[in-house]
Amino acid sequence: MIVFGLLVNTCIESTARFGMELGYPVTLVRDATTPFSHEMMHAAHELNGPTYAHSILTTAEVTAALPKAALSEENVQ
Numbered sequence: 001m002i003v004f005g006l007l008v009n010t011c012i013e014s015t016a017r018f019g020m021e022l023g024y025p026v027t028l029v030r031d032a033t034t035p036f037s038h039e040m041m042h043a044a045h046e047l048n049g050p051t052y053a054h055s056i057l058t059t060a061e062v063t064a065a066l067p068k069a070a071l072s073e074e075n076v077q
Contacts, residue, residue, distance in 0.1 A: 003029065003053075008041060008044040012028070027053065028055070028057070
């Protein structure tokens, strides 16, 4: 489960925690989320994130880790 979007310290965190509780490996995308403040971003990625996310990566790291077939235009809908 790759998670990114708005309000990392509320919506993203609750969605990612729920995914982890369902047994999904969770990856947070550090540079594809946003908080209300720098302090909230620090808390979300450095303090809270490691308690439920299997990985906290950048967009470039996630893209590099995806199989090439998943990135082809035929598979994008």
